[in-house]
Amino acid sequence: MSTTERTLILIKPDGVERNLTGEILSRIERKGYTIVELAMTTPDREVLAAHYEEHQGKPFYEPLLEFMSSGPVVAAIVKGDRVIEGIRSLAGTTDPTVAAPGTIRGDLGRDWPGTVQKNLIHASDSTLSADREIEIWFG
Numbered sequence: 431m432s433t434t435e436r437t438l439i440l441i442k443p444d445g446v447e448r449n450l451t452g453e454i455l456s457r458i459e460r461k462g463y464t465i466v467e468l469a470m471t472t473p474d475r476e477v478l479a480a481h482y483e484e485h486q487g488k489p490f491y492e493p494l495l496e497f498m499s500s501g502p503v504v505a506a507i508v509k510g511d512r513v514i515e516g517i518r519s520l521a522g523t524t525d526p527t528v529a530a531p532g533t534i535r536g537d538l539g540r541d542w543p544g545t546v547q548k549n550l551i552h553a554s555d556s557t558l559s560a561d562r563e564i565e566i567w568f569g
């Protein structure tokens with residue numbers, strides 16, 4: 431069975447604003463993964479509501495949608511062997527304060543209030559999510 435997968439990554443508005451797009455994409459490429467689609471866009475509420483469907487009703491949902499629509503994000507489809515778990519591992523755990531050094535969030539995330547929200551990157555967490563999110567962002 432082939433273990434080549436596609437995943438969806440987003441460089442969130444904090445990453446783009448801090449000029450970390452190149453650094454983050456470079457880490458992904460240096461790991462050996464291939465960027466097959468790339469776009470910069472300021473997402474509207476409809477796209478974000480679909481993307482964050484599972485979080486609807488949670489206390490951080492509305493602030494998250496507001497933050498994610500506050501500026502441009504970079505969306506990419508990335509391909510590679512076991513790329514879904516690989517990029518989750520490269521990204522590090524959700525909260526940058528405790529994300530392991532060596533990960534994107536651990537090295538580049540900042541200890542500021544709201545740091546859990548402004549954690550630089552999103553990456554799909556399963557093949558099901560990847561297919562769903564690729565459809566949302568790239569159609």
Ligand SMILES: Nc1ncnc2c1ncn2[C@@H]1O[C@H](COP(=O)(O)OP(=O)(O)OP(=O)(O)O)[C@@H](O)[C@H]1O
Pocket residue numbers: 490494523524546547548549551552553554555
């Ligand atoms: N407690 C929280 N407070 C504020 N924002 C949060 C909180 N928990 C999650 N978020 C935001 O919602 C996003 C989605 O939450 P989720 O639990 O799916 O995290 P994740 O799987 O690490 O991140 P992502 O799905 O973006 O890769 C997080 O990346 C973060 O931006």
